[in-house]
Amino acid sequence: xxSVASEIAAEPLLFTWDSPRGQRTTLAAFLxxxxxxxxxxxxxxxxxxxxxxALLPPPARITFIAPDSEEGRTLLRWIDAxxxxxxxxxxxxxxxxxxxxxxxxxxxxYSTIQPILKELPxxxxxxxxxxxxxxxxxHSGAR
Numbered sequence: 001x002x003s004v005a006s007e008i009a010a011e012p013l014l015f016t017w018d019s020p021r022g023q024r025t026t027l028a029a030f031l032x033x034x035x036x037x038x039x040x041x042x043x044x045x046x047x048x049x050x051x052x053x054a055l056l057p058p059p060a061r062i063t064f065i066a067p068d069s070e071e072g073r074t075l076l077r078w079i080d081a082x083x084x085x086x087x088x089x090x091x092x093x094x095x096x097x098x099x100x101x102x103x104x105x106x107x108x109x110y111s112t113i114q115p116i117l118k119e120l121p122x123x124x125x126x127x128x129x130x131x132x133x134x135x136x137x138x139h140s141g142a143r
Contacts, residue, residue, distance in 0.1 A: 066072045 058114060065075055
């Protein structure tokens with residue numbers, strides 16, 4: 001038996017039966033390193049949006065045109081002369097009354113000219129007996 005045990009000890013074993021303590025330590029170290037690397041990347045590449053800046057419109061201003069100054073009178077005369085409301089108003093024709101329609105001079109063309117009608121061709125019915133196996137389309141009697 002002693003010789004068998006010495007032969008087994010001399011041959012390499014198929015599996016390594018050592019304790020997996022080194023593998024566990026390596027795996028734990030890589031997991032911690034990955035966690036630290038992810039935390040560092042989240043910190044470095046975080047998105048920080050700037051605070052929105054609201055641009056307010058300028059405050060409304062009112063300009064008073066005084067009629068006692070020369071510039072004010074000139075501007076008011078120009079506004080009166082160029083008033084678009086006056087330029088685009090329609091004035092009724094002299095002597096026109098409201099609600100009356102003008103007389104329309106319409107003469108329909110069909111009342112004066114009679115169209116020339118064409119004569120129909122005489123109806124010649126086909127009295128031939130059709131073939132039992134016609135070579136083409138079947139002709140109808142009325143044309």
